[in-house]
Amino acid sequence: MQNIRAIKSEELVSFLVRNNEKPYRGNQIIEWLWKYRVASFQEMTNLSHNLRKILSENYTLDASGIDIMQESNDGTIKVVFKLFDTQFVEGVLIPSEKRVTACISSQVGCALGCKFCATGKYGFTRNLSAGEIYDQAFLLSKLSLEKYNKPLSNIVFMGMGEPLLNYENVMKAIFWINSEKGMGWSNHRMTLSTVGIEDKIKQLADDNCTVNLALSLHSAKTDVRNELIPAAKKSSLEKLSESLSYYTRKLKQKVTIEYLLLQGINDSVEDANELVKFCSTFASKINLIEYNPVSDLPFKKSDDERTASFLKILHDKNIIAKLRKSRGKDIDAACGQLANKGK
Numbered sequence: 001m002q003n004i005r006a007i008k009s010e011e012l013v014s015f016l017v018r019n020n021e022k023p024y025r026g027n028q029i030i031e032w033l034w035k036y037r038v039a040s041f042q043e044m045t046n047l048s049h050n051l052r053k054i055l056s057e058n059y060t061l062d063a064s065g066i067d068i069m070q071e072s073n074d075g076t077i078k079v080v081f082k083l084f085d086t087q088f089v090e091g092v093l094i095p096s097e098k099r100v101t102a103c104i105s106s107q108v109g110c111a112l113g114c115k116f117c118a119t120g121k122y123g124f125t126r127n128l129s130a131g132e133i134y135d136q137a138f139l140l141s142k143l144s145l146e147k148y149n150k151p152l153s154n155i156v157f158m159g160m161g162e163p164l165l166n167y168e169n170v171m172k173a174i175f176w177i178n179s180e181k182g183m184g185w186s187n188h189r190m191t192l193s194t195v196g197i198e199d200k201i202k203q204l205a206d207d208n209c210t211v212n213l214a215l216s217l218h219s220a221k222t223d224v225r226n227e228l229i230p231a232a233k234k235s236s237l238e239k240l241s242e243s244l245s246y247y248t249r250k251l252k253q254k255v256t257i258e259y260l261l262l263q264g265i266n267d268s269v270e271d272a273n274e275l276v277k278f279c280s281t282f283a284s285k286i287n288l289i290e291y292n293p294v295s296d297l298p299f300k301k302s303d304d305e306r307t308a309s310f311l312k313i314l315h316d317k318n319i320i321a322k323l324r325k326s327r328g329k330d331i332d333a334a335c336g337q338l339a340n341k342g343k
Contacts, residue, residue, distance in 0.1 A: 001058060001059055001060045002058075002059055002060070003059070003060050003061070003062050003129060003131065004029075004033065004055070004059035004060065004061055005033055005034075005061065005062060005129065005130065005131035005134075006062075006129060006130070006131070007059075009026060009030060012026045012029060012030070013026040015058070019051075019054055021051055025047065025051065027181075028044070028046060028047065029044065029047070029055070030181055031181060032044045033061075033131075034134070034176045034179065034181055034182040034183075035181055035182060035183075037063075037134070037135065037138045037139075038061075038063070039061070039063035039065065040056075040061060040063070041055045041056045041059075041061065042056075060084070061084075061131075062083070062084045062129050062131045062132055063084065063131070063135065064081045064082065064083050064084065064131075064132050064135040064136070064139070065081065065082055065139075066079055066080070066081060066082075066139060066143075067080045067081065067082035067088065068080040075095045075148075076092060076093065076094050076095070077092065077093040077143065077147060078090060078091075078092050079091045079092070079093070079136075079139075079140065079143070081105075081132075081135070081136060081139070083108070083128075083132055084132075087108045087125060087126070088108070089105040089107075089108055089128065089132075089136070089159065089160050089161075090105060090159060090160060091103060091104045091105060091136045091140055091159055092159070093140050093143060093144055093147070093148075095144075095148050095150070098153075099150075099153035099154060100144045100148055100150050100151070100152050100153055100154075101152075101153065101154040101155070101156060102136070102137060102140035102141065102144070102152055102154070102155050102156070103156050103158050103159050104133065104136040104137055104140070104155060104156070104157060104158075104159050105128065105133075105136065105159030105160035105161050106127070106128055106133060106157055106159070106160070106161040106162070106163040106166045106169075106170050107124065107125075107126070107127050107128055107160055107161025107162065107165070107166055108124070108125035108126050108127075108128065108160065108161070109122045109123050109124040109125045109160060109161065110122070110123075110124055110160055110161045110162060111123075111124035111162070111165070111231075112162055112195055112229065112230070112231040113230050113231070114195070114216075114228060114229050114230075114231075115227065115228050115229075115230070115297070115299075116218075116228060116260060116262065116291065116294070116297060116299050117294070118294045118297075119160045119161070121294075121296075122160070124161075127161075127165075127166040127169060128161070128166065128169060129169055130168075130169045130170075130172035130173040130176065131173075133169060133170060133173035134173045134176050134177060134182070136159075137152075137155050137173070137177055137183065138183065140152060141183065153189065154189050154190070154191070155177065155185070155189065155190045155191075156190070156191045156192075156193065156214075157170065157190070157191065157192045157193055158191070158193040158214070162194060162195060162197070163192050163193065163194060164192075164194045164197040164200035164201070164204075165197065165200075167200055167203065170192070171207070171209065174187075174190065174209070174211060177190065187209070187210045187211045187212075188210070188211075188212065190211040190212065191211065191212040191213070191214050191256070192204075192211050192212070192213055192214065193214040193215075193216060193258065194213070194214070194215060194216065195215075195216045195229055195231060195232065196215055196216070196217070196232070196235070196240045196243075198235055198239050198240055198242070198243040199243075201213070201243040201244065201246075201247050202243050202246050202247065204247060204251075205246060205247045205250040205251050206250075208251070210251060210253065212253070212256065213247065213253075213255050213256070214255070214256040214257075214258050214287070215240075215244065215255055215256070215257050215258060216229070216258045216260075217257050217258065217259055217275075217278070218258070218259055218260045218262075218266060219259075219265075219266045219271065219274075220237065220271070220274040220275045220277065220278035221266075221271065221274055222236065222237055224265065224266055224271075225237065228262075228265075228266075237278065241278060241281055241282065244281075244282045244284075245281050245282040247282075248282045248283040248284075249282075253283070254283040254284055254285055255282060255283065255284045256284070256285055256286070256287055257275075257279060257284050257285070257286045257287070258287050258289055259275065259286060259287065259288050259289065260289045260291055261288055261289065261290065261291060261301065261302035261306070261307055261310065262291055262299050262300070262301070262302065263291075263299070263300040263301060263302045263303065263306070264300075265299070267302040267306045267307070267310055268306075269309070269310075269313065271310070272309075272310045272313040272314060273313065275314070276313070276314065276317045276319060279319065284320075285319075285320035285321065286314060286319055286320065286321035286322075287321075287322060287323075287324045288307070288310065288311060288314075288321060288322070288323045288324065289323075289324050290302075290307075290323070290324070290325060307323065311323060
């Protein structure tokens, strides 16, 4: 049977007409699926029992649910979502004084195998559907109100997986997060993070997808980046720079460069100058990120002196840059730690 959240609205209306139902029922069903995010057809209480029965006999509903929650000493909450096929993904709620950010996943695991990331050790199982991605945003938004008495303010696609390798489903999830028939959000409240899939970065621009784009760069030296991110060997920093220039020119918005500082690997004066050079051809700002330890991996975070020196070089070159402090390290909810102790 087909997943009802994967079909087009025209297909749903045609199905209803074939079953002697009024076409307007399609809008009611869509509202139940996205605005109210029901987990079963029986919850669609303004539909007849017969229609609910027909829907359940012809379609599946890939609803996800919260399986486990862990709360950090700093207020961060990690959530394990159980999917319809008993797979699991993780998401995180990150509160601050003025906002609450939800970090959500796009794949079960990840195929890129970044050497510093726990999710890479977990391996890749499958892409998430648009509905499964949407469920994380919806449920974390609800949890934000329950736990912090604050509405969710931002969503970042920085959890498990590479969003641009699940392009169609991620774009559909963003559509419904935007839609008044869904969560009714605006694009500027969302950020999509990628290791750099050049053709998909250009497609984002061509599709006029104005969510914020973040690039996980981590080194502007080819040999170092290829070692940290094996998937980067398939392309080059020159091609990546070209795609980012295309994106920033077409959409007229900056890219955020994410740079994980690793002691003795990518945190030297030379590394900082190479980063400045790489960012010189397109509009950008830089987030330096503290490394969060992952068991069995050999990396260490840069010490305070090297971090301060690196940041000063960027500022001296008039680069907009800041150091991003990690949250939720005690529950393995910080950047790069998801699935570290997963199922």
